[in-house]
Amino acid sequence: MPISKLARFAGLIGLALSLFGVAVAAGAGPHARVPVRIVSLSSTATEDLFAVGAGRQVVAVDDQSLVPKRAPRTKLSGYTPNAEAIERYRPDLVVLAFDTNKIVEQLRKLGVRVLFEPPAANLNGVYGQLEQLGQVTGHLQAGRQLVARLRARVAAIVRSVPRAGRLISVYHELDQTFYSASSQTFVGQVYRLLGLRNIADAAKSGGAYPKLSGEYIIASNPDLIVLADTVCCGQSLKTVAARPGWAGLSAVTHHQVVAVPDWVASYWGPNIVDFLQLVAAHVKTIRAAGG
Numbered sequence: 001m002p003i004s005k006l007a008r009f010a011g012l013i014g015l016a017l018s019l020f021g022v023a024v025a026a027g028a029g030p031h032a033r034v035p036v037r038i039v040s041l042s043s044t045a046t047e048d049l050f051a052v053g054a055g056r057q058v059v060a061v062d063d064q065s066l067v068p069k070r071a072p073r074t075k076l077s078g079y080t081p082n083a084e085a086i087e088r089y090r091p092d093l094v095v096l097a098f099d100t101n102k103i104v105e106q107l108r109k110l111g112v113r114v115l116f117e118p119p120a121a122n123l124n125g126v127y128g129q130l131e132q133l134g135q136v137t138g139h140l141q142a143g144r145q146l147v148a149r150l151r152a153r154v155a156a157i158v159r160s161v162p163r164a165g166r167l168i169s170v171y172h173e174l175d176q177t178f179y180s181a182s183s184q185t186f187v188g189q190v191y192r193l194l195g196l197r198n199i200a201d202a203a204k205s206g207g208a209y210p211k212l213s214g215e216y217i218i219a220s221n222p223d224l225i226v227l228a229d230t231v232c233c234g235q236s237l238k239t240v241a242a243r244p245g246w247a248g249l250s251a252v253t254h255h256q257v258v259a260v261p262d263w264v265a266s267y268w269g270p271n272i273v274d275f276l277q278l279v280a281a282h283v284k285t286i287r288a289a290g291g
Contacts, residue, residue, distance in 0.1 A: 034138035035093035035113070039086055041078035042097035045117055046071050047269035048130055049095070051146055054137035060089045066263055067271060083107055093136070120268040122189045123154060130270070146270065153273050157280050158193055162287045167197040170279075171222040171251070172265070174209065175229045178217060184208040187228075187265045190276055194283055196224070218245045223286055224258065225251040226279065231262045254289065256282050 039060045040046040046065035049058055061071045062078040076085060078097060083106035086094060094107055095115045104114050115136060120126045127147045134143020170191050172181045180200040181187050185208050191198055199220040203210040227235045237257040241247045251257055264275050 032113070032136075033092070035091075035136070037089065037091050038093045038095065038137070039076070039089050039091040040065060040071075040095045041076060041081055041086070042095055042117065043067070043078070043263065044119075044129075044267045044269040045095040045097065045115075045133065047267055047271060048133050049137065051270045052130060052134040052137065052143040053139040054133065057137060059091065064263075066261075067267065067269075083110060083112075087112065095133070120186060122186070123150075123193075123272075126268050126270075126272065127151065129268075150270060150273050154193075154276065157273070157277050161194050161280050161283050163195050165287065167195065168224060168283055168286055169199050169220065169222045170196045170224040170226060171199050171212075171217055171220065172226045173229055173235070176233050176235065178212040178214060179209055180212050181265075182206075182208055182210060186268050186272075190265075190272065191279070193276065194280055196279075196283065214243065214245065218249065221250050223250050223254075224256045224279070224282055225249070226258045226260065226265065228260055228262050228265045230259045235259065254286070256286055258282055 036057050038049065038054065038058045040049055040058060041062045043062070043065045046058070046061045047067045049055060050068050050071065055070070059072060060074045060076060062076045063073060064078060065071050065073055079100060081096070081100060081103040083103060086107065087110055091112055093113050093115060095117060096103065097118055099116060104116055107114050115133075117129045117132070120129060127150065130147050131140070131143045134140045134146075172187060172191070174180060180203070182200040182203070183189065183192055183198050188198055188200075199217070199222055200210050200212065203212055203216065205211055225240065227240070229235045236259050237252065237255065240257055241252050246252055258278060260275065260278070264271065
């Protein structure tokens with residue numbers, strides 16, 4: 001998520017995290033009709049819907065839904081949703097991650113069924129939302145099977161990472177002004193699963209998304225750097241190494257800089273397991289080198 005939007009929705013994310021595991025389906029009962037015209041205003045929900053087999057039921061997704069590429073992307077916004085614009089797609093289900101501008105209430109007044117799935121706090125939240133979307137869309141078995149596969153993959157990845165030795169440190173970069181993500185965030189929980197020490201946790205600014213300084217990062221000398229600003233800001237190992245004082249960082253000198261598309265570590269859908277595996281591979285390389 002771009003930092004401008006991250007700051008704008010920090011309060012909403014905090015609320016959503018406190019409500020982890022809670023989803024609100026307006027007008028949805030145990031015998032609700034299976035939807036055939038779904039609008040997704042959540043990048044993660046879009047990924048989830050296609051993952052559980054409900055892709056053919058999706059008629060429109062928001063402008064930030066980049067996965068999968070075949071999703072019917074539109075100009076609809078999940079950050080500043082417009083009820084009238086959404087209604088034009090004649091949805092019988094709208095999936096949201098943020099209740100901005102009381103959009104849930106607005107859609108309810110229009111007679112539109114809504115499923116509210118806030119950002120997951122951890123992987124259990126991911127699994128719960130996948131199963132719920134499977135159930136609501138008529139693909140419960142597929143959802144449960146997907147969750148079982150993801151759980152098995154996560155367990156195998158976590159087991160594969162050696163824990164002996166010192167703690168390996170990680171710096172997660174959200175943009176070039178050094179906004180980061182602490183262990184309070186979803187991606188921070190992913191790093192914790194692998195036994196990493198997140199340098200953002202000790203930052204004086206504190207909070208879920210602290211703004212660090214170049215001096216602080218250099219002093220912390222992270223073993224691993226994850227760049228989630230490759231698309232927005234064109235960052236890479238080369239650009240990081242060119243920053244004043246950064247060429248000597250352990251992560252840079254040992255080429256342990258992971259460049260990922262901005263959204264990869266922001267979505268909390270099935271692809272987060274691929275991200276976990278990618279980071280785990282770097283951690284194992286660091287361990288093998290004596291880290």
